Amino acid sequence: MKVIELNKNALSSNDADAEILRGELKEKGIFLINLMSAAGSGKTTLISRTITDLREREPGLEIGVMEADIASDVDAAAIEALGAKSIQVHTGGCCHMDAVMTRESLEAFGAFEGSPRIIFLENVGNLICPAEFDTGAHLKVMILSLPEGDDKPLKYPLMFAESDALIITKMDAAPYFDFDIDAACRRAKALNPDIAVFPVSAKTRDGMQEWEAWLLEKAEAL
């Protein structure tokens, strides 16, 4: 037997697949957003509100949502009701999406045919594994909801370090929780100075405009 030195990252095959997928999507003018958060942070509510608002701004805009979940299709039904295309991706017990799974889902979705133009990948609900696997998305956005606490950047640093934007949801509940928004921002920025922070309430619509304007700007810059 001979020894062959590799010195490769164990996830290098995924990173390579992700880079190829990102390029192919860009060529077709498809903007993919990897949305990550813990379970129950309000991902589906935020996406629903965002879809409604974006379609108000740009009536013809085609939006798709890929819901990655261990099981069930409750979320997909809620999205379809808004006129967006949706597909449920069951990860078969896997706690995250990787580039190959994302490609297969996009193919099942018919996304490579050119429409929809903006696609949200709603990743599996947890703050650990999704941060480690590049899906091929152009933008990584994470959600932290108020009830989860302002200490989360200290507990799940990789997620905050990897994300392009942090959306703090359920701001309407601020009077009931001891969430220090300045501390949360400071801790997130210490890990990632470039992270964009958007405190929002999908219920009262406070802060939604800033997030949506930023998102459209990124989509146009693709």
Place this chain on the structure above:
Amino acid sequence: MHEMGIIIHLAKTLEDTAREEGLVRIGSVTLRVGEVSGIVTDYFEDCWNYFKKRHPVLQDCRLIIETIPAVTRCSSCGQDYETVKYGRECPYCHSGETWLVQGNECVIKQIEAE
């Protein structure tokens, strides 16, 4: 099971390597795993032993894990210290302005093959 996700990609990289290098059997793979990479090595080995059976070239492949110690550096006083023992706060000057130098890796170091 985040370990399973990594194993799937590891197996794929090894199969690609075997094809490129014309290898018929990989006897062992050595991984260097950081102390704070979040990988539970016991689970990792269980996943590996289950998954390798699906790949003829990996059937008898042993998984050897070398640990990379986690080291944190303090931006305020410039000292290095053990991450696992002291965490985020510098034990010398008690600053919180610290960053991880190493310990988050999962690298395929080498394989033994024929």
